[in-house]
Each structure stands twice: as structure tokens, then as C-alpha cells.
Amino acid sequence: DAGVIQSPRHEVTEMGQEVTLRCKPISGHNSLFWYRQTMMRGLELLIYFNNNVPIDDSGMPEDRFSAKMPNASFSTLKIQPSEPRDSAVYFCASTLQNRENTGELFFGEGSRLTVL
Amino acid sequence: GENVEQHPSTLSVQEGDSAVIKCTYSDSASNYFPWYKQELGKRPQLIIDIRSNVGEKKDQRIAVTLNKTAKHFSLHITETQPEDSAVYFCAAYSGAGSYQLTFGKGTKLSVIP
Numbered sequence: 001d002a003g004v005i006q007s008p009r010h011e012v013t014e015m016g017q018e019v020t021l022r023c024k025p026i027s028g029h030n031s032l033f034w035y036r037q038t039m040m041r042g043l044e045l046l047i048y049f050n051n052n053v054p055i056d057d058s059g060m061p062e063d064r065f066s067a068k069m070p071n072a073s074f075s076t077l078k079i080q081p082s083e084p085r086d087s088a089v090y091f092c093a094s095t096l097q098n099r100e101n102t103g104e105l106f107f108g109e110g111s112r113l114t115v116l
Numbered sequence: 117g118e119n120v121e122q123h124p125s126t127l128s129v130q131e132g133d134s135a136v137i138k139c140t141y142s143d144s145a146s147n148y149f150p151w152y153k154q155e156l157g158k159r160p161q162l163i164i165d166i167r168s169n170v171g172e173k174k175d176q177r178i179a180v181t182l183n184k185t186a187k188h189f190s191l192h193i194t195e196t197q198p199e200d201s202a203v204y205f206c207a208a209y210s211g212a213g214s215y216q217l218t219f220g221k222g223t224k225l226s227v228i229p
Contacts, residue, residue, distance in 0.1 A: 011152070
């Protein structure tokens with residue numbers, strides 16, 4: 001398996017524009033996570049899906065952020081409209097888990113977003 | 117929900133010395149404690165993990181200890197090398213109602229040659 005695949009790797013956009021980040025989890029994994037990483041706040045969990053269903057989106061900063069997982073092999077994180085404070089590295093991660101246990105969390109390479 | 121505290125935030129050691137990073141967690145139901153290493157500009161990657169039915173686990177120069185009573189766990193790196201320089205994150209997993217990993221804020225380890 002190629003691992004968790006994210007695109008784009010880098011995105012530079014202007015304030016107010018829509019940004020869409022994409023993720024393909026590892027085949028067979030049933031849980032997918034979106035994290036945001038900044039120097040100030042570290043790794044923050046934005047949202048996670050289990051079997052394509054959003055379980056906890058309490059980390060999503062505000063209504064400008066939305067995430068979807070239409071099927072087991074694809075997820076998107078959208079920011080509309082984007083703001084300079086959204087500049088960060090966004091990681092997607094996946095794993096196989098159940099209620100009692102979890103496996104290793106595999107991260108993608110990340111998408112570095114810069115909003116001017 | 118789970119809360120994970122990690123200390124110190126930065127750590128500098130001389131090459132060959134040992135490094136210790138400590139974490140505490142709040143949810144007594146947590147049963148899985150991984151450690152991730154993130155090199156500059158790279159993704160976090162698992163280096164070692166421990167489950168709640170063991171107290172210590174070792175893998176070459178790295179070891180992790182777990183004290184469930186006190187709700188803390190630690191990462192020990194012996195004979196540190198320059199390539200150990202990175203940010204290290206601890207995490208705790210609670211399957212009780214919220215099956216997600218909660219990460220600590222990270223420790224930036226610098227190994228001075």
C-alpha cells in the first residue's frame with residue numbers, strides 16, 4: 001500500500017478563496033482523522049470519521065470548515081472562505097480500530113496551506 | 117474527554133546522554149499509549165507504543181514505561197544520536213465512548229554532537 005495520500009502538498013491562496021484538501025486513507029482502514037498543526041497549538045484534531053460517518057467534529061474551528069467522506073477511500077476538508085489564520089499544515093491519518101482497541105495511526109505527508 | 121500533558125516542551129542533551137520525556141493523562145479508561153516522532157518537515161511516525169496490560173516495553177535504544185495508577189507514561193532514549201533530534205509526541209487512546217487519540221503538545225529534542 002502507498003500509505004495515506006494527501007493532495008495538494010502545498011497550497012498558496014488568497015484570503016477569501018475556497019480551499020479543498022484531499023485524502024485517500026490506507027485500504028482496509030475504517031477510521032480517518034483530520035489534524036491541523038501549527039507552532040502555537042501543536043497537533044489539533046479537527047474531525048474524525050468511523051466507517052465514513054463523522055463521529056466527532058468538535059475540533060472544527062468554525063462554520064468555514066467542513067469535511068466529507070463520501071466513501072471508504074476518499075475524504076475532503078474544505079475551508080470557505082479561507083483566512084490568513086488558517087495557514088497551517090493539515091494532516092490526514094487513518095487506522096483500523098474498534099471500540100476497545102486501536103491500531104497504529106498512519107499519517108499522510110500533510111498539506112501545507114498558506115493564506116495570504 | 118481525555119487530556120494529555122507532556123513535559124518538557126524542549127530538551128537539549130549531549131550526544132550519548134539519555135533523554136526522558138514524560139506524559140500524564142486524565143482518563144482512567146485509556147488503554148493504549150503510542151509515541152510519535154516528527155522530523156522537521158515530515159509527518160509524525162510511530163516509534164513505540166504500549167498497552168495497559170504491560171508496564172514497560174523496550175526497542176533497542178528506546179523504551180516506554182507506564183504507570184496506570186499514577187496515570188503517567190514516559191519515553192526513554194538512551195545513547196542519543198544527532199538523528200534522534202525531532203519533535204516527539206505522546207498520545208493516549210480511550211476506547212470508552214470516544215475512540216480517538218489525544219496528543220500531547222510535543223517535545224522538541226535537540227541532540228548536540
